[in-house]
Amino acid sequence: xxxxxxxxxxxxxxxxxxxxxxxxxxxxxxxxxxxxxxxxxxxxxxxxxxxxxxxxxxxxxxxxxxxxxxxxxxxxxxxxxxxxxxxxxxxxxxxxxxxxxxxxxxxxxxxxxxxxxxxxxxxxxxxx
Numbered sequence: 001x002x003x004x005x006x007x008x009x010x011x012x013x014x015x016x017x018x019x020x021x022x023x024x025x026x027x028x029x030x031x032x033x034x035x036x037x038x039x040x041x042x043x044x045x046x047x048x049x050x051x052x053x054x055x056x057x058x059x060x061x062x063x064x065x066x067x068x069x070x071x072x073x074x075x076x077x078x079x080x081x082x083x084x085x086x087x088x089x090x091x092x093x094x095x096x097x098x099x100x101x102x103x104x105x106x107x108x109x110x111x112x113x114x115x116x117x118x119x120x121x122x123x124x125x126x127x128x
Contacts, residue, residue, distance in 0.1 A: 003039060005032035005075040009067050020067040025101040026059065029091040032075035033107070047120060051112050057086070058106040065100045067093070073100070085109055085118050 007028060015021040037044060037054075047053070067073055074094050081088035086108050093101040109119045 001079050003032065003036040003077045005035050005077070007031070007073050007075065009069055009071045009073060011069055014069050018068055020071075022063060025061070025063070025093055025103075028073070028075055028093055028101075029077070029089075029103055029105065030056075032077050032091060033089060033105070036077050042120065048112065050120075052117055052120060053110055053112060054107050055110050056105060057108045059103055060105075061101065061103040063101055065098060067095060067100050071095050080104075082119075085116055087119070 009020055013020050013024045034044070044054070072095070076092045076094060078090045079087055080090050086106060089103075089105045089107065091103045091105055092099050109117045111117050
């Protein structure tokens, strides 16, 4: 399953050199995953009310080229693994056809007390 999330680079996203600050790529891909889950019909507020949340367990990131103020970007998210308690995403931030940033992200489902939990049934069904 592939999801695309368009975004624009704003002044607040850049550093002194006028380039996107490295940590903001993590924010961009987080927003994209949140919108992907929303598009599947999963309400994370309701999920939390039921005692479950998502947490990033691992990020493996490559910074390939710089984005600049006012660039139109797209975050492409593809789920590459679903184990029932863990989702692994390949997420690429692109400007046109050029990949600027690439990350492999592992997300787990936890109870609000911090114990590992199975993904909600609606999500397990939606991603297979």
